[in-house]
Amino acid sequence: MIGISRSYIIYNYFKYLLLILIVFIGLIWLSQIIRIIEFQYSISNQILEIASTTLLALPSFINPLVPFLIIISSFMLNSKIKNSSEIIILKQYLSYDKLRKLFQLLIFLIFLIFTLNNEIVSKNFYEKYKIKEIEIRNNLKLGTPTQKEFHIDDIVSIFFEKKVDNIFYDIDAIIYEQNQFIVSNSVEVELSKSNFNLVFLDGERLILTNNEKSKTIFDKFTYVLESKNYEELLMDKDHYNTFELISHPEKEFRKHGHNKIFQYFFLLVVGLISLKIIFFYVNKTNNLSRFSFIFFVILTAQILNSYLIYLLENVDTFNIEYYYIFNFTFLISIYFLATKILK
Numbered sequence: 001m002i003g004i005s006r007s008y009i010i011y012n013y014f015k016y017l018l019l020i021l022i023v024f025i026g027l028i029w030l031s032q033i034i035r036i037i038e039f040q041y042s043i044s045n046q047i048l049e050i051a052s053t054t055l056l057a058l059p060s061f062i063n064p065l066v067p068f069l070i071i072i073s074s075f076m077l078n079s080k081i082k083n084s085s086e087i088i089i090l091k092q093y094l095s096y097d098k099l100r101k102l103f104q105l106l107i108f109l110i111f112l113i114f115t116l117n118n119e120i121v122s123k124n125f126y127e128k129y130k131i132k133e134i135e136i137r138n139n140l141k142l143g144t145p146t147q148k149e150f151h152i153d154d155i156v157s158i159f160f161e162k163k164v165d166n167i168f169y170d171i172d173a174i175i176y177e178q179n180q181f182i183v184s185n186s187v188e189v190e191l192s193k194s195n196f197n198l199v200f201l202d203g204e205r206l207i208l209t210n211n212e213k214s215k216t217i218f219d220k221f222t223y224v225l226e227s228k229n230y231e232e233l234l235m236d237k238d239h240y241n242t243f244e245l246i247s248h249p250e251k252e253f254r255k256h257g258h259n260k261i262f263q264y265f266f267l268l269v270v271g272l273i274s275l276k277i278i279f280f281y282v283n284k285t286n287n288l289s290r291f292s293f294i295f296f297v298i299l300t301a302q303i304l305n306s307y308l309i310y311l312l313e314n315v316d317t318f319n320i321e322y323y324y325i326f327n328f329t330f331l332i333s334i335y336f337l338a339t340k341i342l343k
Contacts, residue, residue: 018074028061029054035339056129059122060238063263066114067270071298074274075291100253107271112266117152118260119241126238134215158187166190172202175223181206182221190288196225255312258320262305262327269331270298276342294338301330 029051080297088265115306149167150158168190174181184203192294200221207214237245237256245257280287308326311318 006198012140013199017069020076021062022071022074024065024069025058025062029058031242053129053132056125056132058125059117060126060129061116063118063122066110067263067267067298068295070110070267070270070274071277071295074277075295078280078287078291103275107268107275109266111267111271115264118263122237130236130239135185143167152225156223160187171200173198179208181208190222198225199225207320236254237302252313255309258312258323259305259309262324265328265331266301266305269335272335273338273342276339280342294341297334297337299332301327304330 020244029203037171057163124273148160150156150160152158155174157174158168160168161174163169167186167250168188171182171184173184173187174180175182182200182203184200186199186201188199190199193196201220202219203217203221205218205221207216237253240248240253240257242257242260245253247259249253249256277291280290305327307321308318312320
């Protein structure tokens with residue numbers, strides 16, 4: 001019976017945790033897809049690529065949600081076992097020490113997964129995501145070839161027989177500036193510093209304007225798309241783990257490194273509070289007001305942390321010692337306040 005009780009608690013705890021995680025991450029995934037698409041490009045041929053690419057970004061969005069997912073899951077599990085009076089039965093078969101050790105193990109497991117994701121998984125996936133996102137964004141800027149035609153706004157139209165990667169073969173092209181008409185064996189979309197270039201090979205170029213009428217045979221002709229700037233990959237805070245951040249020469253990155261350290265302690269405090277929430281039982285009492293207040297206080301801790309990070313970056317007299325003193329004082333206060341509420 002003890003083994004069944006343990007399995008029952010673990011199953012329901014992780015069921016609620018994963019259910020809420022899937023809902024939140026699903027919404028974030030959808031928002032990331034919309035952010036890349038921006039509803040202004042023709043993306044019919046790239047929607048699957050965008051959807052699969054944004055999956056790589058999801059691990060970096062999980063960690064900020066974990067403490068709140070734990071709290072909400074604890075609320076839901078408490079409500080379930082209280083409403084069905086299962087908590088009374090469970091307490092008959094599991095002593096307080098066994099309950100405490102069981103959930104200490106669960107919190108340790110969550111903390112371990114949180115750490116691995118924070119330091120290794122999300123960092124590596126985020127690097128791949130940003131590289132692929134930049135590639136997609138740049139492709140979307142140029143547009144998508146359809147039915148052997150490639151139109152880049154009202155700048156260039158390319159008609160081709162075959163396409164391999166970024167190279168088009170057997171092409172006829174119109175460059176609307178100066179009424180340029182080009183026939184060539186191939187044209188490649190090339191990146192040069194901050195712009196895209198169209199590099200034509202082995203062809204003829206015809207210019208027909210009021211001021212110029214000419215025909216030129218060329219081995220190579222490069223046309224610069226000056227109005228299409230190339231987005232470059234910039235290293236941001238999510239490219240680094242905690243140690244790399246606090247060792248970074250830039251203040252903004254070091255600040256985020258200390259924020260990551262705080263998040264580990266924040267998760268531990270939330271985990272300890274969740275242990276008390278799950279088996280808090282007062283007969284015929286509605287706990288919604290208690291739980292709502294605890295959730296609000298925990299949310300306030302994150303808001304305070306964000307404000308302290310702002311002070312750390314913008315106020316010279318506010319140093320890292322003050323940051324930790326204020327944060328840890330508030331965390332300890334939250335724990336004792338929650339303990340008192342849940343007696």
